[in-house]
Amino acid sequence: MALLTHLLACVFGTGSWVAINGLWVELPLLVSVLPEQWDLPSYITIIIQMANVGPLFITLMHRFRPGLLKEVAVIYVIVSVGVMACLLLAFLWNYTSPIAGRPHSTAFLLLTFFLALVDCTSSVTFLPFMMQLQPQYLTTFFIGEGLSGLIPALIALGQGSGVSSCANVTRVVNVTIGNETVESTVFQLETRYLPANFSTLLFFLLMTVMMLACLLAFFFLTRQPKVWELSQQQLFPSNIILNSFDQLPDEGADSQLSGGCPCPKDAKGPGDILPEKVSYPLPKLTFIYLLIAWVSSLTNGVLPSVQSYSCLPYGNTAYHLVATLSSMANPLACIVAMVLPNRSLALLGTLTMAGTGFGAYNMAIAVMSPCPLLQQSQWGDAII
Template identity: 55%
Template sequence: MTLVTHVLACLFGIGSWVAINGMWVELPLIVPEIPEGWYLPSYLTVIIQLANVGPLFITLMHRFKPGALDERPVIYGIVVMGVLATFLLAFLWKYTLTMGDTTHSVALLVLSFLLSVVDCTSSVTFLPFMMRLQPKYLTTYFVGEGLSGLVPAIVALIQGVGVVHCKNATNPHANANVSMGNSSWGSAEGELQAHYQPANFSAQTFFLFLSAMMVVCLVAFVLLNHCPAVAREHKRELYISRGLAEKKGELGLPLQNPGPEQKPMLSPLDDPVMEPRSSFGKGTYSKPEIVFIFVVLAWVNALTNAVLPSVQSYSCLPYGNQAYHLAATLAAVANPMACFIAMFIPNRSLVLMAALTVIGTGFGGYIMAMATLSPCPLLVHDVSGIALIVLTWVLFVLTLSYVKVIIGIILRDEGHSALVWCGAVVQLGSMLGAMTMFPLVSVYRLFESGDPCNTKCPK
């Protein structure tokens, strides 16, 4: 039954962010049909940050009324809301409402807000729920969380979202072969124009697929709670009881071998950074080290969830549409791959965590530099430039995803409350990253997009 529980934990993790990730990959099909046009990504960025009211409420409840809130009813509520919202989205996303002189896709925006509440709140409820299962299933959950981005991306690729054919502007019936963004055209033929290939199936079908994925998440959650065969994999209910001091040691059990009794790092009645020293895993970590862990967690999630995704098209499209799709797809694969690696090579080293954070930030710096130089980044006319930007995106996601798993393992050893704060800091970092990039990208327009068909940079 261990394998069954691993599968259920993975399916449960997929439901954490599959809805919003699905919204992002479906944008090329949605945008031409709605009045907001390509301003929709900016609206979504703001909507997702407003949805952090959910995690804020859960975190404050755990902080000021510890033990008063059971995450299981909350999970049932948000997952059911996710099922209904994605189902309604399939039929209502085109509906508009005129307010004054402007027309808006009110149904799309409202349902996107509800889905954002679902996914943001999952960060502070799904992880603490995993405390009820054996420690080995946490990494499996992270694999599922990584797949929540990969699965909709693969379905979107099958759907044919964003596939570009370059055609001669003066003779649209004459197709032009464009190799990895290095277009060749002459003055006699005119400039090439990008024409998006019709999708293999509609956006409605895609949203129904997302609704089905949320149903799968709900079924997995029900089975994790009530299936008799999985019950043996549960910790006893006393495992999460804060009132029994003798059980507090179990909250700090490491993932591999049981260790000595340890005090949870984050007591519900104490501020997480007020303790001068805290028992942390198998060793004793100082207050600055605990602060360091949370700062790294916020920084890594800011980069991976907001800062770099907001400039992905700017960093990749100058190299061609194929480079953009390769970078997006392989980067999505890198996330669950990092979690698979962590299943076999678990690590709690703060030194390794710091080193990987610096390395991953370096990869992110190269990506940001190429986005800043768009539409004429380095090696734009060279195949090596294409390979380099794709490889950099993969390594960026791979290294920082492994850092997130390291932190998850560390905080898993520290108990239920630590995982609540883990989810809160994840959302805080993502919010700060989005708030930083929104004005730079959407207001001041510091980045210029490349043309997937025409590269007019000097050689």
């Protein structure tokens, strides 16, 4: 039963961000077809930020109308919306209609909003639901959440979307010399886009299957016996937070968690390990929040919106690999963080500076687009 619950928790976690991650890795194929072309990543970035009205609404409801929204019912609704949006996207992704005299991918952009609404809202609904299960299943859920980026990336690699090659083409042209027309043979290189191994329709249908699997996993999770034990005493000594919490000294036993959770003085039994008060002075806390704001703005807003300008000048193959490998970075980073947990602010600052340097290079290349540095060099492709 425990193994089955772990499996269900993992599949449930994959549905958290699989739809939006699927859109990002499919972009190399979409930008060459949809009318927004290179501007498409910017549209998607804005739409995803607009979809944050979902978690904002959930948070405000919990604040001002506590108990009115039930996590289980909300999850059923948002995952069902995700299934329907993915299914409709498979058939309507290339539908266009004129807006202000210009064609736009109205169906794609509208359905992208609903997919983003589902994924953004999952951040404030999936985790509270998982906290009602025994703590060992939370780790499995996070593994599934990492797979929500890895699986679409692997599918896109198998699809080979947007890959191009150069071919020698012989053309016969008519050249007029004086009153005579002479046929001349011209040899030139031409870019040919290799057909994808399977269509965008099938790709979005596979995303639909993953969202449907998430819905079914959630259905069976709510019916698993003997796992619905909400216990604060179980959560504290669990492996998930053992790296962040430890026993309190006697004089700190009456302190509270930074989140405001009271820690009882008279805790008894195997669950009486009290959480260490995780507190920072105001300058360090400000530093942490500034890092979060800066890194989130780069990874969720600035860099994805200009990805087509920074990558496409190096060819569709480079863009395809960038989009797919970027989705693999998050689960790989999560694995590193699980194996080597570290709370050093110096390390966080160093990583942020390194990431900022990489981001600055990407922005510089985007500014120089469509003629960036090392455009005709394999080093340029490798660096980007």
